[in-house]
Amino acid sequence: MRQRLLKIFDILLExxxxxxxxxxxxxxxxxxxxxxTQNTSWKNVEKAIASLKSSGLMDVDRLYEVEDAIxxxxxxxSGYYNLKTARxxxxxxxxxxxxxxxxxxxxxxxxxxxREKLLGIKGIxxxxxxxxxxxALEKPVFVIDAYTKRFLAGHGLYDCPYRYxxxxxxxxxxxxxxxxxxxxxxxxxxxxxxxxxxxKAPRCTVCALKNQ
DNA sequence: CACCAGGCAAGTA
DNA sequence: TACTTGCATGGT
Numbered sequence: 001m002r003q004r005l006l007k008i009f010d011i012l013l014e015x016x017x018x019x020x021x022x023x024x025x026x027x028x029x030x031x032x033x034x035x036x037t038q039n040t041s042w043k044n045v046e047k048a049i050a051s052l053k054s055s056g057l058m059d060v061d062r063l064y065e066v067e068d069a070i071x072x073x074x075x076x077x078s079g080y081y082n083l084k085t086a087r088x089x090x091x092x093x094x095x096x097x098x099x100x101x102x103x104x105x106x107x108x109x110x111x112x113x114x115r116e117k118l119l120g121i122k123g124i125x126x127x128x129x130x131x132x133x134x135x136a137l138e139k140p141v142f143v144i145d146a147y148t149k150r151f152l153a154g155h156g157l158y159d160c161p162y163r164y165x166x167x168x169x170x171x172x173x174x175x176x177x178x179x180x181x182x183x184x185x186x187x188x189x190x191x192x193x194x195x196x197x198x199x200k201a202p203r204c205t206v207c208a209l210k211n212q
Numbered sequence: 213c214a215c216c217a218g219g220c221a222a223g224t225a
Numbered sequence: 226t227a228c229t230t231g232c233a234t235g236g237t
Contacts, residue, residue, distance in 0.1 A: 038219040044235055045218090079217090079234040087220085125220050145218045190218070 001174045008155075009181070012188040016195075019187035022135035024049070027103040028058060030136035034128050035087050036078040047077040060101040063092045087123025094121055107137045114139070126164045134186070140179045142171040143186045147193040 023042070024030045029049060036045040051074040052058045057066055072085040094117075099105040106114075114137070118129035126144070133139040144167045152158040158170055175181060 034218090037217090039217065039232090040219085040234080041217040041236075043217090047235090077234060080219090080232045081234080083220085083232055123220065127219065131218080143218090147218060186218095193218095 005157075005171070005174050009185055009188070012192060013184065016188055016191040019184060019191060021183060021187035021190075022131070024135075026058070027107070027136040028060060029053075031091065031103070031132050032058070032063075032088060034131040034136070035091065035123065036075060036084055038080070038084070038087075038128065040079045045078045048075040051075070051077075060092060060095055060103070063088065064096045064101070083123075090121050090123050091118075103136065115141070126168075130168070134179065134182055138179050140177045140182055142168050142175075142182045144168050144171075145186075147190045148186065150193050151189045 022030045022033065024033050032052065033045055033049060036048055049058070052063075055074065057063060057071070057074060063071070068085050068089065071088065072081045075081050075084055075088070078084060095101060095103065095106055099109070109117075115129055115133060118124050118132060119126070124132075130141045130143045131145075133141045134143055144164050148167065149162060152167060152170075158167060171182075171185075175185075
């Protein structure tokens with residue numbers, strides 16, 4: 001399976017090119033985006049992030065201080081804005097109180113309990129935690145999301161009933177533990193699924209043509 | 213008009 | 226453990 005997954009990766013990379021994910025200029029932007037994109041299209045999230053940046057709020061201490069009602073107003077376009085205001089506050093509070101408002105300090109936290117730490121924050125589930133770990137903190141974890149599920153189902157690579165941990169283990173047990181590989185692979189899966197945007201479980205014509 | 217989008221937590225049986 | 230429901234905007 002390792003060789004097959006690596007072959008598919010090569011084809012995807014050749015087809016779509018490097019994706020340069022996550023779309024965001026800073027680690028904080030990635031963290032904020034990861035929360036705001038929960039069950040929400042990225043287009044709606046972009047507007048919210050632009051609003052936060054243009055008003056100077058894309059900063060741990062500013063986000064820590066800002067009134068809930070004001071924050072909610074800025075992220076309105078991303079939907080569930082009251083819920084997401086609370087969720088953003090929850091993770092910002094931890095970064096502020098326990099890591100001196102420093103993402104670097106969070107990244108260098110050393111222990112391997114960072115995932116548990118994130119999962120302990122209300123509003124941060126497995127996908128959000130792993131997106132933060134991989135794309136903001138550069139830790140080698142594989143992100144499973146709606147696109148990844150469609151990719152696995154569409155290729156008949158994985159036919160068991162859905163469970164996040166099992167699908168993640170499928171990738172991480174098969175592939176070398178490498179941040180760049182995990183980053184690029186997930187981003188390429190998204191590119192593939194978006195190129196077949198009308199299908200829920202797109203079969204990769206690129207791979208099919210090459211007998212993958 | 214209905215349906216979907218890069219989830220999560222709380223409630224129920 | 227395995228469903229079900231609320232959360233909400235913007236695009237198709």
